Amino acid sequence: MVQLSRFTCRAFACLAFAALAVVHAPARADDTSAWQGVKxxxxxxxxxxxxxxxxxxxxxxxxxxxxxxxxxxxxxxxxxxxxxxxxxxxxxxxxxxxxxxxxxxxxxxxxxxxxxxxxxxxxxxxDYNVSFVYNKNNPKVPKGAHGIADIDKSDLTIAVMSGTAQDKAISAAFKQARIMRLPGNDETRLALMSKRADLLADANITNMLLTEAHPDWAAAIQPTPPLAQxxxxxxxxxxxxxxxxxxxxxxxxxxxxxxxxxxxxxxxxxxxxxxxx
The missing domain is CATH 3.40.190.10 (Periplasmic binding protein-like II)
Known part of the structure; x- marks a missing residue:
């Protein structure tokens, strides 16, 4: 009789635990919601x-x-x-x-x-694609360049933000040009403006800012076909x-x-x- 009582108690304990789990299951599910957590x-x-x-x-x-x-x-x-x-x-x-x-x-x-x-x-x-800004007075950049082959030269250096989509894109597309990977946008622009880099690879919208801000010297190459659309x-x-x-x-x-x-x-x-x- 004592053994039966113990068994019965265990059974009821298991049932109670299972019921508790069912009651709390929706709450845990709600907690996994990203916006519930944010709120x-x-x-x-x-x-x-x-x-x-x-x-x-x-x-x-x-x-x-x-x-x-x-x-x-x-x-x-x-x-x-x-x-x-x-x-x-x-x-x-x-x-x-x-x-x-x-x-x-x-x-x-x-x-x-x-x-x-x-x-x-x-x-x-x-949307996004990669363009290249250069100094119009730089004789190393071919006039009329419109494709990767025109600027993938061993004597050209391309500045790019490290770890970005444009970094990955030019790393795959360029075989000869030197790639200068820098931590941020300010550093890549400074490299171009100080002539340590010949071209700056960046998002098309971002590079548009640079060419509009410095129309006296900055020009952009938009590759055909588009790079990394x-x-x-x-x-x-x-x-x-x-x-x-x-x-x-x-x-x-x-x-x-x-x-x-x-x-x-x-x-x-x-x-x-x-x-x-």
Whole structure:
């Protein structure tokens, strides 16, 4: 009789534990939602690697601007109804930091097959390809150059931000030119302007800023066919649910369709031009 009572108690204990697990299962499922976690924390963390006009940072104030920064800020404040925090990073760490939960969204991430293995992507906010800015007075750069073969020469040096999509693109496309990998946008521009580099490889929109700011000496080569034509989107952790991804995609699609993204791009470009005067 004593043995039966013990057995019965164990059985009831197991049933009670199972029932408790069933009751709490939905709560744990909800906790895995990216946006539920963000709302609980009260802040959306945006991983920010500088790449004007996508993502810009005022060196004096530390304030972030640029059209992807604006998109991330608006998504956090207007959709999720939380504060927004920008977390400094580099293009070498933009994916690793996302994977290790240092931020919730990586901004202005090129959607490459390599990155798709590591992270998920939102619907694109804009597209991207690589162009090359050079000094029009540099005799080493052939006049009328329009393709990779025209500038893939052993006596030419190309500056590029390390770890970026453009770094990977030119590393695969160029066989003879020397590639100078530098940590940031300021360093690559300085290398070109100081003539340590002959060309600057960067996103087409970013290079447009440079040529418009310095029309007296800066010119751009837009390769034919386009080099590394890709889409630019937000990066999210691979385990992000389809429901969470839909929330972000609906927001991005609405911004693109309404023309808001185009307006943000123009505003960012103008801000850069004013800052460079």
């Amino acid at each position: 609980k924390a009260g802040v959306l963390r945006c991983g920010a690697a500088v790449a004007p006009p996508y993502v810009m940072r005022d060196p004096k104030t530390g304030e972030y601007s640029g059209f992807f920064a604006d998109l991330c800020r608006n998504f956090g404040q207007n959709v999720l109804k939380v504060k927004v925090e920008f977390v400094d990073t580099t293009w070498d760490n933009i994916v690793a930091g996302l994977q290790s939960d240092k931020w919730d969204l990586s901004m202005a991430l090129n959607q490459t097959p390599e990155r798709e293995k590591a992270v998920s992507f939102s619907t694109p906010a804009t 890709q889409e630019v989107a937000f990066g999210l952790r691979k385990e992000t649910s389809a429901a969470d991804l839909t929330v972000l995609n609906n927001y991005v699609n609405a911004q693109v369709k309404s023309g808001a993204v185009d307006k943000l791009i123009k505003t960012s470009v103008q801000a850069m031009l004013v800052a460079n005067k």
